Amino acid sequence: MxxxxxxxxxxxxxxxxxxxxxxxxxxxxxxxxxxxxxxxxxxxxxxxxxxxxxxxxxxxxxxxxxxxxxxxALSYCFQEPRLLPWRSVVDNVALPLELNGVPREERLDRAYAAIARVQLSEAAGRFPHQLSGGMKMRVAIARALIASPxxxxxxxxxxxxxxxxxxxxxxxxxxxxxxxxxxxxxxxxxxxxxxxxxxxxxxxxxxxxxxxxxxxxxxxxxxxxxxxxxxxxxxxxxxxxxxxxxxxxxxx
Amino acid sequence: MTARPESKVAGVVAPLCVILLAIAFWAAIKWVFDVRDFVLPSPGGVLSAFLAEPWPFLEGCLATAINAASGFAIATVLGIALASLLSLSRVIERSVYPLTLLFQMVPLIAIAPLLVVWCGYGRPAIVASSAVVALFPVIANTLSGLRARPLALDELFSILGASVLVRWWKLALPSAVPSIVTGLRIAAGLATIGTISGEFLAGIGGKGAPLGVLITTALRNFQTDRVIVCVLLSALVGFALFGAVSLTSRLLLGRFLRS
Known part of the structure; x- marks a missing residue:
């Protein structure tokens, strides 16, 4: 079968x-x-x-x-944001690209673009503990979409x-x-x-x-x-x- | 957030009072029981022993600090590396970890003569003794930190197709930082203990002799006041190392420590 x-x-x-x-x-x-x-x-x-x-x-x-x-490529958006607490928003979003070996400058550019798409540009440098629940989830969405899954x-x-x-x-x-x-x-x-x-x-x-x-x-x-x-x-x-x-x- | 004046009193003045009280108690015992100087010198006697000839003490202090810092550095690097290796595979961990525990049970004073045989007298044996004592808390704490990496984030890394090495470097190690710092704080104190014991056995006298050697020399000459100077200075070395670790971890790693 x-x-x-x-x-x-x-x-x-x-x-x-x-x-x-x-x-x-x-x-x-x-x-x-x-x-x-x-x-x-x-x-x-x-x-x-x-x-x-x-x-x-x-x-x-x-x-x-x-x-x-x-x-x-597969992306998974969990019920919880699952951000790395020691990384800033932009570094969290760039993580999938980082693991794929995308050069730093390019991945940061793309991360800023992805953050802008979820309307978080002003928070790009902040850390997860400084974000509200909704903002964290936006970061997770940006991270899920950044690698064009x-x-x-x-x-x-x-x-x-x-x-x-x-x-x-x-x-x-x-x-x-x-x-x-x-x-x-x-x-x-x-x-x-x-x-x-x-x-x-x-x-x-x-x-x-x-x-x-x-x-x-x-x-x-x-x-x-x-x-x-x-x-x-x-x-x-x-x-x-x-x-x-x-x-x-x-x-x- | 500013500290209220009361908390400053509690934080600085109160401990200072206790220390002064302890010194007064020491002086009182000496005076009341009329203890002889080579058994218990007076606080003033200890101070004047230091002030009469401060340079050998300060040089010894520096030598001991260098020894302890070197031993601590080796223990840090080696401990994190070994714990990382152990964490990569359950099989390796299960087979090797009991051995490291067994190793930990061996009193250093029993290994120190062997270190002298292997490294000879002088700094290498002392640093080795310091590193051996400080190594195990680093291994144990790093390992528990590496093992406790959050399952939720582990799944994220699975989805992202991360290799074992990437997972270690980008997830396990950063999330283990709080445990590692705990291990390093313990190791800082132990490195100083290991250094002094190493210096007892393997230290070389003469100019720039470390505190452990100054202690044994003074002891042979019944200069108890000088022994106490060295003891207090070695405590200072341990305290400085501990303080350096705490400060570095707070300044550099703040973001790893809150989650």
Whole structure:
């Protein structure tokens, strides 16, 4: 039973499962992520969606099943910013380039540009302990995007931020994706965020995580302004209904 | 943030009072029990022993300071290097670390004669003795710091595809800095102890003789006042080394120490 990782798929999972001791966190998940697509994974808290994303990122082994992933740079945005406390903002952002051997001057130039994109220019020389939670997360986003990844995995990156900041960063993220067309997968518990950002929403069951519904959002909903659009709200309602129906069906 | 005047009183004046009190107690014992000079000289006697001929003491102080600083420097470099090697592999660590612990149990005074056999009399044996004593706290603290690198950041480096060496240099070592500094503070004190013991056994007399040699010479001549001068000066050397480590770590490494 070989996986057909055709040119159109960046990543594919087949029967992927993960147990922690005797508890299954992820069970028999099969999915494919198309090149250049933006996919959301939503589900109730603690359902194992983070574990699923970690498996995609290679941070968690598969206890069963298979995964295939195209070659190409991978970036992972964790739930927490995970900054190096002894490095200034600009040196934190430049870290991926530094590890890739990019010369100092070039990587600092690119780091300043990335910091400007997340509107943190005035804080470039500060240290993480001098930043607010939202600023730290912006630094983490800048760091994730600086190396122009082919695949960007985001694990509820804006969950800890205030709404205004979150909308700003979501809009920024979507604009970046439209411009650079990398492949992105985001785990979130916000249906609005999922509908706004992605073309496809995968709904997870309560633990162990399984994909129980899939909702395609129209191009229209993503073109709309975040909060005000009716089409976005329609997409949110569709996805929420699908999730509720699927969970209801599971209980029966 | 400015220090309030009360805290200055507590920080400087109070310890000074205690020291003065201790000296007074010393003088009182001497006076009340009429202790003979070669058993316990008076504080004034010690001071005048120093002032009568200060240069040999100061030269000895300098020699001991150089010995201790050299031993400390060697222990620092060697300790961090060895701990790093041990941290690279669990297998190496598990097989070698018990040996280093065993080594630590060996009292230096037992090794010192061997150091004389291997290095000869004089500075090399003294510095070696200082380094051997100071080495283990550096290894132990560096190792625990390297092992305690945060898992969250380790994952970040995995995602970034960092090699073992890069991970050590850019993540493990910087995050171990607070532990390393703790180890170095302990090592600073021990380096001075190791130096004085080394000087007892391997020191060479004559002009510029280190404090350990001055102590043994004075002891042979029943010049207890001179012994006490040397003891106080060697404490000063240890204190200076400790202070230098603390100050350097605070000035240079401030950002590593808060997280």
């Amino acid at each position: 070989a996986i057909d990782l055709s040119k159109n798929n960046f990543l594919s999972l087949e029967g992927a499962s993960r147990w922690f001791g005797s508890v299954a966190a992820v069970e028999l998940v099969s999915l494919t992520i198309a090149v250049g697509s933006f996919t959301s994974i939503v589900g109730p808290s603690g359902c194992g969606k983070t574990t699923l994303l970690r498996m995609m990122g290679g941070l968690e082994p598969l206890d069963a099943g298979r995964m295939e992933r195209s070659l190409g 082919a695949l960007l995995l985001l694990d509820e990156p804006f969950g800890a931020l205030d709404e205004v900041t979150r909308h700003e960063l979501d809009a920024e993220l979507r604009a970046l994706w439209e411009r650079e067309q990398f492949t992105a997968v985001i785990v979130t518990h916000s249906m609005q965020e999922a509908a706004f950002l992605s073309e496809r929403i995968l709904v997870c069951s309560p633990r162990p995580a399984r994909i129980i519904a899939e909702v395609a959002t129209s191009k229209d909903s993503r073109d709309a302004r975040y909060w005000t659009s009716t089409s976005l709200n329609a997409a949110v309602r569709t996805a929420s209904d699908a999730m509720a129906t699927a969970i209801e069906a599971l209980r029966r």
